[in-house]
Amino acid sequence: MAFFLLFPPESTGQSLDSIPEIDKCVTLLEHNLSSFPRSYPLRPRWLADLATARYTRYNLSGQKEDLDRHILHLTELILLPLPSRFGLHVNIVDAFHRLADALFSRYHRYHQKSNRTEDIESSIKYHRFSRELPLEAFGIPINDVTETLVLALGSYARSGNGNALQSIEEMLALCRELLASRNSEYYPTNPLVVLSISVATEYSRSQNVDPLDRVIEFLREAVMACPPGLPQIPLSLVRVLNVRITLAANCGDDLEEALTLLTRVVSSDTLDNSYTLSLVRSQAFALAAGMASLRTSEYPSAENLERAIALCRSCLDGTSRDSSEIGDRGRSMIVMLLEACLKIRFQYFGLTDSLQQADSCASETDSLLLSQDPLFTNFYESASGKRVYTIEEVELKIQYLQGLLSGAQKTSSSWHCVTGLGNWYKKKFLITGDMTDLEESINYYRMALSSFPVDKRSASFSCLMLGELLLRAFDRSNGVEYLEESISIHRRILEMQASRDTCFRALGRLSLCLFFRWLLFSLAQDLDESMDLFSTAVSDQYATVYDRLEIACKWASGSRVSGHHSTMSAYQNAMSLLQNCLVFAPTIETQHHHLVAMRRMSRIPLEYASYLISVGRLEQAIEALEQGRALLWSEMRGLRTSIDQLREKKPELALRFAKVNQDLEALTTSISRSQSETVEVGEGAKDGEWFDAFGRTLNEQRKLLEERDGLISRIQELPGLQDFSKTLSYDALRDAASRGPVIIINHCKWRSDILILLHNSPPSFVPTPDDFYARATKLKDNLLETRNKYSPGSRKYDDALRSTLNDLYTLVGRPVIEKLRELKVPDQSRVWWCPTSVFCSLPLHAMGPIPSDDGVEQYFSDIYVSSYTPTLSALIQSRGPKVPTSDDPSLLLVGRPNDDLPAVWKEINAIRTHLGQSAHCLVNEDATLEAVKEGLQRHRFAHFACHGNLEAGKPFDAWFKLEGDDRLTLLDIVRSHLPDAEFAFLSVCHTAELTDESIADEALHLAAAMQYCGFRSVVGTMWAVADDDGPELAKHFYRSMFGGEKAHSYKRSARSLRNAVQKLRRKREMKLERWVNFVHYGA
Template sequence: MTPVREAEALREARRLVKLPPGAHDLAVRHLLGWFHWFRHQALVLRTGPDPGGERGRYLDQGQPDLRIAVQALTACFLAGEEDLPEPLLPVLAVNAAGHALPLVEELGRSSDPVRLAGAAELWQRIADHVPAGHPHRALHLTALANVLRIAWREGGPQADLDTAIDRFEEALSAAPEEPAHRAMYLYNLGDALGARFQRTGAMEDVDRAVALLEEAERGTPEDGPYRALVLTGSGSALRARYGRAGALPDLDGAVARYREAVSTPSAFPEDPSGLVTTLCDLGSVLRLRFERTGAIEDADAAVEAGRRAVATMPEGHPGRVVTLSGLGAALRARYVRTGLAADADGAVETGRLAVEAVPSDHPERAVYLNDLGDALLVRYDRCGDPADRDAAVTAWSAAAAHASSTASVRIRAGMAAARLLAKSGEAERAARAADEAVRLMPQMTGCRLERHDRRDAIGDMAGLVASAAAFVLAAPGGTAHGRAERALGLLEVGRAVMFGQAPDNRGDLTDLRERHPELARRFTELRDGLDGLDGPTYDRHRSAQEFTALLAEIRDLDGFASFALPPTVGELRAEASHGPIVVFNVSGLRSDALLLTAEGLTGLPLPGLGRATVVARTNAFRQAQHTASRAADPVEREQAQAVLVDVLEWLWDAAAGPVLDVLGYKGPPPPEAEAELPRVWWAPGGLLGLLPLHAAGHHADAPQDPYRRTVMDRVVSSYTPTVRALRRARGRTPGGRAGAAATERALIVAMPTTPGLPGGGRLRFADAEAAVPADLFPDRVVLREQVGAEGDAAPTKANVLAHLPRCAVAHFACHGTSDPADPARSRLLLHDHAVAPLTVGSLAPVALDHPKLAYLSACRTAAIDTAGLFDEAIHLTSAFQLAGFPHAIGTLWEIDDPIAVRIARAFYEGLRTDSGSIDPDRAARALHSAVRQVRDGHDLPPGHDRRRAPLLWAAHLHAGA
């Protein structure tokens, strides 16, 4: 290091400093920095810790070479230069943080992905090099987390938010212990967890967010500058939890916190937007509580908060439209309760002002048009002025046609227009509006099955598709055949949306990915951005234009003319070559069955299947299930069984019987043809999917009756959510057939006990059931729960997913559970279900080699308990179909353990061919035969009639090809 000591070297260095600014600045700083670092090392003999250690956190102002080196190299660190003195990295990181902190606030107002990525990389380097015990480390981790959260908010992946939360956690751990100092760190973590809850719906996130924010409140002085911020964050978390769990104390808590926040105007000293936002939030939660409790004082307070927000926001401010919208909602809610004409007029007037205040190409314009339509409707319903009706239809129609707005908002607006038009007797206009609305549904969702926000968006559409199809069927124009075609097209588009867009599912988008991957990527990106689920929303108008042009480009491609459009009957009719497909539609207007056969499509009105009747019968059936399986009193159980029998007889009279008569299946086949019963695929949709159509009938009819009125004695039943789903199931294998699987591998999972369940969740017959497929498949993997189960033989989620891709057959003998809050979390209860559950969502990314048959002998594997998602068919049985199994056996309710063994034994015996091999394509017939054997009680003593106990035999169903 002798040369750096020379005076000439120092003079040359000073000449470098005097060079004019230019592109060489960074190189000059890099050279100067290294030069002075070498001089420092050469001229100052140091002992003890290096500058990166305890002493190196603070620069020694008496060491000029070290000071100059740090100043010069800090710029290099900020620029991402990696060739830097390692001992100086901690000091450079701390120095760089001081320069980088102002950038975080600027990024909050920017959506430039390049700047965001650069800032995230810089703050990650700072966090990597700042010493663990540095007093500002918590601040640096918070800055990194904020940048990552901004990146996620502007369209980054979910991993950005997850990592941000991890960094907020680290920052909280590194924060000072004093409550006042910890409050903002608690707020940051709680607020981020609340944001993740809004996306994923994980209750543990919102519960922890509430706890953290309440702790932050306790640590924030009442007159502190951040008190209002913490209060609004706490109010937001409580409101979000109320939206999911519906607990009134959460709503009360949100009201109290927003009220306290707006009562401290000193917290909003200059820009009124913070106060206005909090006033709007207060008005919103007060309105929610009014709608929940009916307390008129809450409605009055909500209106007052709305008026104060409008008065506080200056004319022309871009945020003024939000205040007008909030005030209009409060006035509308109060008017519905009180009927005060002034409130109705005020709601309409503020709605019009809001529409006028938003630019014509603004992506939220449809929201305010929708609000205006709602206000006009409530005034029309009370006063009956046709001008209000026409204006409401005009507002909703404009919202539905606003291409740059969110698809879900446009759909709701279009259907609102359709309902009002139908109510006014304009059936054809109603049908057109409904048709256009439902055709937007493929644009509404992305392709990740477990997404909470996507699930809620679809749940909000519950019943709209059924109404749309009913409007089309009721329209007077055209022919009955044409109306049936339009209705079937809408049901195909609007049902099982999440099913149809799941990863690797055979459909338009998957075909596009395989043949034109870049177009598929652009389509997914633009669609998700337009619906506000992913990507920035600041330029949705331009994105809408690009999306329209892209759709036209895709539809010009060979084989993609109907991309993202309802399939034609011609395209669907081929799927009826193996047997008719019956698509039901139940609505408040009318109910029908659409019968798709190889010859064509027929519509069949079903007046006995009214929606109110279906709701009542479904509720009675489910209550009777519960009583028949759990009541201690034998008389109660017998009465419940009678209800089950009665509902199955009604289901025949109102639905299945008329359908089979029209199809020509007017009685059981002769004995010599019984083995060749015709097949029928049921697509029940909605509430009807909760009832066992395959078991409908008068099972007490004499067996020799030539017109025996049961589905089971006339046809073999299978289920499919849509015709397209059936096409995909058949498209999994060459020629649409799975072929024999005599030498293929089977995965068999047996859970005679289940950790964490009362009494170990004992299934006494699980081993006996698992032995049935085990005896048939020499090449098998058996995962069995037993004492000390561990390693590769344990029935864990990881082991199941590891073996599943290479197995043609999968058989599960275990407990299962349906999640009523989130069907994507319905799961099979394996060894590690408490910490790593095998859920519907976890099966979505599984890639299988040659799947053929999944047999889910567990409770409720085909049950749907989420009212808003009845049309979606999201349950474990459909999840295995999505994973690639063309045949899946599931259950609608809890199954009897010994009966399950008998059905499994008869089922697998029914898969045997004449040559002794096993053919999974016999699955539907094999299950039908097995269930009928149990129903008919072939193994019962004389005098016992199992037909009177459908709870025992009617739960199993076949889904798929």
């Protein structure tokens, strides 16, 4: 018993692994201490053992009393008179170190939330003192003490007491010391993490971190020296980079560096599956998703958008709904970011599944917001436009925020209250239209700028919103004071060096404001500055091509209205950007969606041409129309550029260029998908990327385009190939008129004109009346509305068509015929129509009736043999060098006779009568998709007699009905390469008709697709075909086409169609719409 009185189990090395054993030991030690005087030699040893026992008990019980006793016993031990402490080898240095650690633990466990800092202040003081002691002599690594001192300083800095910046400075110096002492067995991970957290915390409180740049440079050194398997270190650097990103606003380099580091972390295969590293990975994903979304906002591009979507999805896939890895707030933020990105993707590319996924995100966001801070939820709802609120709901939101704001201190939360109120009053104004509500919105944004400490990013956001509201107020009230303040606010944004995207938007709005002020006061300096700012914004390489094009269009319109000298430059910039917009989307379907979305801006080639005509530059006007119309077909034709000349000079370069074009065409004509599948999180992805199918398609397209541009640059350096892949000049375009004049009709709101392109003479100008634009628009609208309402074949439509043809003759036909005769173009000559805008839907070939001396009713096609071409380039290509073939043509005849089309058998027999064995028939069950595609490769001529269909808004889904469920779509045709093809007769409904919601100048219909894939001439239809007309027309057409010697060339197809239609017209009771329906495209 005496032995245990003097030396309890703790001091003899026996195990104390249960609370009862520890309590027994504590009782004995406390008995000893109470039984002997303070000067007793064993007292220091008993105090040391009792402190150890209490700490062991604390680790098992978690009771604060045990930790308090531990600290009390260590304090008494340290304060004992000096001579008595040297009994039985008590390590007083270790006791001092343990006391400092215990004070730090007690602060963290019990006093941090109450912000009682006595313990942490004492811990810091004791650790500083400990560093002055001979620690190594007592078996205490100095790095342990230094690490804990850094952790304590970090806690104190984050508490908001004392001088936080001074604490951070000391932490930085200590971390440098620790990093310098690293070796193969030691790396100061925790101190570096705490340093970064402390810097981020201090910024969030004061927006003032003086040593920020030095901390970033130091952490960069730490990352360079970091061994594998420690993702906390690059994550720490990202954390402080994020501070500077928020401070600086203009932050491209920091964003790129942070995203590179985060991608390395989340794709690393050196991480184990411990909870800590799993948490680090989840946090890295969340940071990466947030920063990628920020980059999409600051530097908008399709590539950045896809990376943000991939990282958001990966973050959400890698963290469960119920996990605490990023928390509900973190998850809700990532879901919101993904929702926003998916909506932008839908706006860019029209991917409907992206919109559905965005709606799914919105539902999850609503669920997550239920558990969030009401202020956060309210602010999100105020800034979101995803739902419509009633006036009662808006007023309740306003009341809630006003209640929070009253009496509140001026903090970042107050800024959110004020900004939220500005947003809600804007929503209220959009409901009520009451200027008082708009004024309230403006006043709250003024308050947000003047009264609350916020970072530069938030301040620039407030400025941008205020500037927009003021411009809206000016538009509503014509109050010049609003305009003046809006000008000042937008100038302020540019002066504060805000983010690139914010500055771009400020430039655009300031340009408009100054232009409006010029309209009011005619100050020349306002106009000049407005045009200069437009030019600056258009040149911003960091903005999207779409946004720059929108600015360029406004610049062109404003400069033309004002007569400013920059008009030509504005139009040239707009034309260049319009072409670049096409490759913004990776596939032909998404490119079409993008063009439809910017329908208003797609008219810029017509406007530019009208401007050039107005200043007498007719040849340049023709070049502009060619450059800016049928962009999709032109882009696809560019991928089939002839490389014969290049092959002679550089065969290897020609081979690579052909391969890149082939790959790019296959990608461009692929079906757009945006499935949300990603690389499995945790497996790692190649190059650290997690893209879905659409994201991978876009990235692959960008790589191919970059390589193709590089190859073109190399090719253009070769002798004789400097014009390779460039747009055709006027001298080249005039070859389109080598077989007859081409009549170009430019339909534009500024002015409309008719130009006649001639092969060996300058273009000829045909004047038009001032109301030409409005009259033509009305003709097209009336004709299409009547067709949609009453359908072809009805009396109503026949009357509407007759009126349209008569008015068209007056508007276009008469002046064109007069000009052609003035130019000595003989009657019965071939002419080609190259229409724009509404004229793409009007039957120009059938204008009339034309008065005649003998009283015989005539139409335009009776005087001149008419064909159409979407562009001059398409016509030139259709006359290109021909591959030698046999003189005897073979024709692929695809027919689907059934109850709906009983006359198809007669049509098939009529063709067989004239072609005999040269007609290869695929009828009914033989007309499968594969058989038709294979047959098109083998035959020079093709004739389709089956059902055709248009899909509204989806021109590439237009199709020919084949066997069973098989369909030959426009996209199938586009993918085809038919170098031997010559002529196609499409005796099918709607083959030359534009789908609803399509762009007229893109000429996306089946006839144009057949011409693109290789057919030099195509007969199509402008609307539904009467079943009985097919056999009659085919009989007369093929009799004319194949009659006589050497008559079976595609070059006779236009005249043969005209002759056949004339015979069809002579049939008794033949309605107008039945013969007008048929049109000829190509050579």
